[in-house]
Amino acid sequence: MRKLVYLVAVTLDGSIAGPDGSDPSGPGGFWTPAEDYLQHLIEEYPETLPGPARAALGVTAEGTRFDTVVEGRRSYQVGLDAGVTDAYPHLTHVVFSRTLTESPDPAVEVVGGDPVAAVRELKRGAGKDIWLVGGGELAGALYGEIDRLIVKLSPLTIGSGIPLFGRQAPFSPAAWGLADHTVLPSGAAFLTYDRRPGAAAPDAGGR
Numbered sequence: 001m002r003k004l005v006y007l008v009a010v011t012l013d014g015s016i017a018g019p020d021g022s023d024p025s026g027p028g029g030f031w032t033p034a035e036d037y038l039q040h041l042i043e044e045y046p047e048t049l050p051g052p053a054r055a056a057l058g059v060t061a062e063g064t065r066f067d068t069v070v071e072g073r074r075s076y077q078v079g080l081d082a083g084v085t086d087a088y089p090h091l092t093h094v095v096f097s098r099t100l101t102e103s104p105d106p107a108v109e110v111v112g113g114d115p116v117a118a119v120r121e122l123k124r125g126a127g128k129d130i131w132l133v134g135g136g137e138l139a140g141a142l143y144g145e146i147d148r149l150i151v152k153l154s155p156l157t158i159g160s161g162i163p164l165f166g167r168q169a170p171f172s173p174a175a176w177g178l179a180d181h182t183v184l185p186s187g188a189a190f191l192t193y194d195r196r197p198g199a200a201a202p203d204a205g206g207r
């Protein structure tokens, strides 16, 4: 079955973006990716580069891991604000939103229903794995559905920001096994963890 893979850039203190939700590596952002980080992304995960970045870098590789990307509306909005209605034209692109009544782009499917049900249906289909790009709120809603976590760890702390699983995720410890890792000279690291089946700790509420 296809996996849901949350591949995401994270600071050392567990944030995926600053508190205001603006693009960390966009204009005026706090994070400029190092050259070796970009090179590793191009070599290993070319399909996760947005279309405009692929064009600017001359990347045409299809990639081997993902053919579908799912994202929350506020993450999608970052592209919309930059005039990009489909940042991933090379992938099947699904945006979860209860407020968008129609899709700004015919190639982007807007889903207003339950993300868990929608992702379960995607998983049952044929194809490569499904990339959960973020953001934190959607990742929190899909917390129990994430099979693999690929953390692109940047050697940076920001003190306060949007956490990996957003601000509303329930307290629900889960155990993950390290499946792969690459530590780059710049200090960035790519860490791949698979959910350990049946190893989730019991709901610790009240203990």
Ligand SMILES: NC(=O)c1ccc[n+]([C@@H]2O[C@H](COP(=O)([O-])OP(=O)(O)OC[C@H]3O[C@@H](n4cnc5c(N)ncnc54)[C@H](OP(=O)(O)O)[C@@H]3O)[C@@H](O)[C@H]2O)c1
Residues within 6 Å of the ligand: 007, 008, 009, 010, 015, 016, 017, 018, 020, 021, 022, 023, 024, 071, 072, 073, 074, 075, 076, 078, 096, 097, 098, 099, 100, 111, 112, 113, 114, 115, 133, 134, 135, 136, 137, 138, 139, 141, 162, 166
């Ligand atoms: N570091 C990284 O790799 C990375 C990756 C992606 C994004 N980001 C950053 O993450 C930030 C956005 O994250 P975020 O946590 O604020 O928002 P988000 O998860 O991207 O989007 C939240 C929105 O998704 C929709 N949504 C969430 N749960 C839903 C549900 N259960 N059912 C239906 N729709 C649902 C809602 O849209 P509506 O309000 O329209 O209903 C909600 O407002 C941005 O700053 C972006 O730059 C970082």
